[in-house]
Amino acid sequence: MKNKVKEILKEAKLKVTPARVALLGIFSAKCQPMSADNVIAKLKRTKIDNVTVYRTLASLEKANIIQRVDLRKESVYFELSNHHHHHFVCTSCGVVEKLPKCNVGQIISKSLKQSKRFSIVRSHSFELFGLCKTCA
Amino acid sequence: MKNKVKEILKEAKLKVTPARVALLGIFSAKCQPMSADNVIAKLKRTKIDNVTVYRTLASLEKANIIQRVDLRKESVYFELSNHHHHHFVCTSCGVVEKLPKCNVGQIISKSLKQSKRFSIVRSHSFELFGLCKTCA
DNA sequence: AATCTAATTGCAAGTAGATTGCACTTGTAA
DNA sequence: TTACAAGTGCAATCTACTTGCAATTAGATT
Incomplete structure (x- = not known):
């Protein structure tokens, strides 16, 4: 599974960093829209900073690996593009x-x-x- | 036109207040999605407060007179429900x-x-x- | 393997859109 | 006309998100 995540990142020409691997792992595990807050909660026990979460979401979105979902909630949600x-x-x-x-x-x-x-x-x-x- | 606006408000059992009349006038004139900021800009010369704009948008949305539009921009947009x-x-x-x-x-x-x-x-x-x- | 460099990260501070508390005002039903 | 719930303005606050900057790191190059 981790290897698959790395493949995805390399294909998108993104550096394989711990934050990106962690986030993609989370999105792959939970097949439902997640907000930055949801992700941050899942990463509580790691040392990945909140700012990094936002920036990682942005880079994954730009690479079209994840997509925005407009749920009219307090914040923005994302899901894997291939789970559209x-x-x-x-x-x-x-x-x-x-x-x-x-x-x-x-x-x-x-x-x-x-x-x-x-x-x-x-x-x-x-x-x-x-x-x-x-x-x- | 103002009478029509008043009708709409009365039908929705909302009080006919200057702020609501002004906002509905603006939405009726511009047949395109408007953000709170857009509305505030149009109300610059009046004494209607920004907070009132937000609260009025909320009450009009609740009454289903205006609807939210998700444009993935910096803020929330609205349009008249009957211009959906x-x-x-x-x-x-x-x-x-x-x-x-x-x-x-x-x-x-x-x-x-x-x-x-x-x-x-x-x-x-x-x-x-x-x-x-x-x-x- | 060592080195180099642009990309990534963490921390602190900052922004902007939107909300809340509270006292004052106003629309409208009786 | 009066009473009162609903609406409003102002100041302060909240929260999701962004930015600046110095330190770190992935991964290409030698």
Whole structure:
């Protein structure tokens, strides 16, 4: 698993540093969106600084290894790009459920064709906000 | 126009206050997503406080008169709920283009049916992030 | 293996968007 | 007209995140 992580980093031409290996390990283990705070909590026992977490998230995002997820929560969330999917978010209790799979490919390519000013789509958001059965 | 705004507020059982009237006027005039900062700038010459802008945005959002738009910018954006549509965002220069219309209704109702834990969808996000022709 | 260098990191301080406490004001229902 | 819950302004505060800078390190080069 660690080797796989190293492969990913090398392929992206990023230096293989402890922080990056640790973060990718965390993201691979938890298959759900994580905020900087979530990551920091998991790293409590290590000596990796909070600032490094932010910077590492930024470099992994830039390399397209992780992607931003907009959950309308207090902070930004990320997930592995190769685990890409969308979410239901309960605006009352905050619980998050994954949607089975990403179905918006066709809509995106159609939108791109119709667009006058845009030429490349790199990522997209598609999240549902409402109430879970418990809160409803 | 002002009367229409008052109607909207009364229907939502919100008090008709100068701040709310002013904000709704601004949102009705500009048919594009606006951040708290954008609104504050437009209100420079009035005596409406920044804090009031934030609180007013919150009350209008709660009443579902305006909706949040996640543009991955420095701050939160809002637009009138009855002007609901989605956007292209250039991650390089920040330019925003509206998508012609919202096409995800079917996907949403299908997702809701398949969901185990969710019963109500109140709003959704669907935005595309990439490069405009100038930046590409 | 030793060396070099740009990239990465930790620490402290700083920013900016947004929130809160509290006293004062105002919209509106009775 | 009055009463009072709701809304507002100001100052202070919070929190997620960023920046500057000196020290360290990954990994390419010799």
